[in-house]
Amino acid sequence: MSSTQDIDALIDMMAKLPGLGPRSARRAVLHLIRKRALLLTPLADTMQTVAATARECLNCGNIGTADICDICTANKRANGEICVVEDVSDLWAMERSGVFHGRYHVLGGTLSALDAIGPQELRIPRLIDRVATEEVTEVILALNATIDGQTTAHYIADQLEGQVTLTSLAQGVPIGGELDYLDDGTITAAMLARKKL
Amino acid sequence: MSSTQDIDALIDMMAKLPGLGPRSARRAVLHLIRKRALLLTPLADTMQTVAATARECLNCGNIGTADICDICTANKRANGEICVVEDVSDLWAMERSGVFHGRYHVLGGTLSALDAIGPQELRIPRLIDRVATEEVTEVILALNATIDGQTTAHYIADQLEGQVTLTSLAQGVPIGGELDYLDDGTITAAMLARKKL
Ligand SMILES: [Zn+2]
Ligand SMILES: [Zn+2]
Numbered sequence: 001m002s003s004t005q006d007i008d009a010l011i012d013m014m015a016k017l018p019g020l021g022p023r024s025a026r027r028a029v030l031h032l033i034r035k036r037a038l039l040l041t042p043l044a045d046t047m048q049t050v051a052a053t054a055r056e057c058l059n060c061g062n063i064g065t066a067d068i069c070d071i072c073t074a075n076k077r078a079n080g081e082i083c084v085v086e087d088v089s090d091l092w093a094m095e096r097s098g099v100f101h102g103r104y105h106v107l108g109g110t111l112s113a114l115d116a117i118g119p120q121e122l123r124i125p126r127l128i129d130r131v132a133t134e135e136v137t138e139v140i141l142a143l144n145a146t147i148d149g150q151t152t153a154h155y156i157a158d159q160l161e162g163q164v165t166l167t168s169l170a171q172g173v174p175i176g177g178e179l180d181y182l183d184d185g186t187i188t189a190a191m192l193a194r195k196k197l
Numbered sequence: 198m199s200s201t202q203d204i205d206a207l208i209d210m211m212a213k214l215p216g217l218g219p220r221s222a223r224r225a226v227l228h229l230i231r232k233r234a235l236l237l238t239p240l241a242d243t244m245q246t247v248a249a250t251a252r253e254c255l256n257c258g259n260i261g262t263a264d265i266c267d268i269c270t271a272n273k274r275a276n277g278e279i280c281v282v283e284d285v286s287d288l289w290a291m292e293r294s295g296v297f298h299g300r301y302h303v304l305g306g307t308l309s310a311l312d313a314i315g316p317q318e319l320r321i322p323r324l325i326d327r328v329a330t331e332e333v334t335e336v337i338l339a340l341n342a343t344i345d346g347q348t349t350a351h352y353i354a355d356q357l358e359g360q361v362t363l364t365s366l367a368q369g370v371p372i373g374g375e376l377d378y379l380d381d382g383t384i385t386a387a388m389l390a391r392k393k394l
Contacts, residue, residue, distance in 0.1 A: 004260075004261050004262060004266075004267060006243055006246045006247050006250065006251075006262070007247055007251060007260065007261075007262075009243050010240075010243045010244060010247050013236070013239065013240045013243060014240075016236075017225040017228065017229070018221065018224045018225055018228050019216075019217060019220075019221030019224060019225060020216060020217065020221075020225070023216075023377070023378075024215065024216030024217075026286060026289060026377075027215045027216060027286065028214040028215055028216060028217070029247075030260070030284075030285055030286055031214065031215050032214070032244070032247075033247065033251045033260055036247075036248045036251060037248075039210070039213075040244055040247065040248040041244075041245070041248045042210065043207075043210045043211075043244060044241050044242075044244035044245045044248055045241075045245075046203055046206050046207045046210060047207060047229070047237055047238075047240060047241035047244065048238070048241045048242075048245075049203045050203050050204055050207050050226075050229075050230065050233075050237065051233045051234075051237040051238045051241055053203065054203075054204060054230045054233060063201075063204065063227070063230055064201050064204075065201065065203070065204075069201075070201060087227075088227055089223060089224065089227055092223060180220070180223075181220075
């Protein structure tokens with residue numbers, strides 16, 4: 001048994017994170033070990049806290065630390081508009097742009113025949129339920145400009161037709177582009193010029 | 198106070214790691230939260246353990262979990278050869294190549310007039326001490342092929358001249374190259390063809 005096995009294990013775990021690899025994991029771990037009081041211990045503590053408290057909002061699918069998330073409970077936000085996104089990272093991208101002040105609905109992916117992901121695998125039934133029970137006037141379909149994203153947007157539009165105003169983000173989102181890769185200005189422009197379906 | 202402040206804090210800490218940035222940190226944290234039982238909790242636990250146990254070897258500067266590291270205490274390794282490297286990441290790169298079976302000495306950097314790093318700021322006095330007290334027959338200067346690395350190698354060679362056989366890694370290390378970026382085969386070839394200074 002090597003006494004460095006915990007260090008090796010730490011490098012292996014870090015190397016599997018998206019965006020990292022073996023070399024960057026080794027560098028990150030060395031950096032953390034050198035500044036263990038300043039960086040490693042606080043990082044470990046915060047991870048423990050997040051692991052113990054983070055959960056998906058039962059209403060919208062956003063990640064927070066309560067059964068119902070901050071955005072769903074915020075009094076300041078408008079009730080009439082729901083912005084539908086694929087993923088929490090897209091919600092974060094929308095929030096960074098600061099252009100939207102309504103509520104969200106995080107689908108948790110897109111419809112995909114190839115991956116056998118149907119409406120039941122996503123948070124689509126819950127969205128239909130929200131539109132029926134909350135006082136919703138507009139559903140903004142802010143899905144990625146990918147084939148699966150647009151297929152999903154059309155499916156949702158079909159389900160909600162006649163019940164609510166349906167809009168999508170304006171042209172301005174690049175073809176094949178993903179929200180999380182856009183700058184805040186592009187998101188703001190696309191949001192302000194959103195058009196009826 | 199936002200209930201997501203721990204998540205935000207976690208993203209900020211991850212974003213400051215070498216090789217990561219805000220976007221990859223957000224993706225990594227979302228990934229960890231989604232698999233918190235499988236990934237986040239074990240990662241946090243391992244970080245806690247490493248933060249509590251990792252330390253620099255008092256003899257050679259390698260990172261381990263005891264006052265004297267595994268490599269310094271291993272009976273299987275040859276005593277006569279000391280391989281001098283700048284950084285623990287270089288020691289790890291040498292070990293991955295599997296070509297060297299002696300001991301190491303980690304300087305902790307290179308001499309640098311610009312950054313006011315002299316011999317006392319590095320582990321050079323300790324190296325001179327080891328050569329004088331251990332039964333060392335060869336010191337292999339495996340420093341990076343950078344100007345500072347080569348300046349440091351020449352300084353050490355001057356200090357140890359006449360006391361021990363001094364070698365350096367063979368040509369084969371690219372000009373301006375750093376050990377940690379080389380493939381194992383290049384390191385092996387350079388080690389096997391090492392030459393006397
Ligand atoms: Zn919510
Ligand atoms: Zn050691």
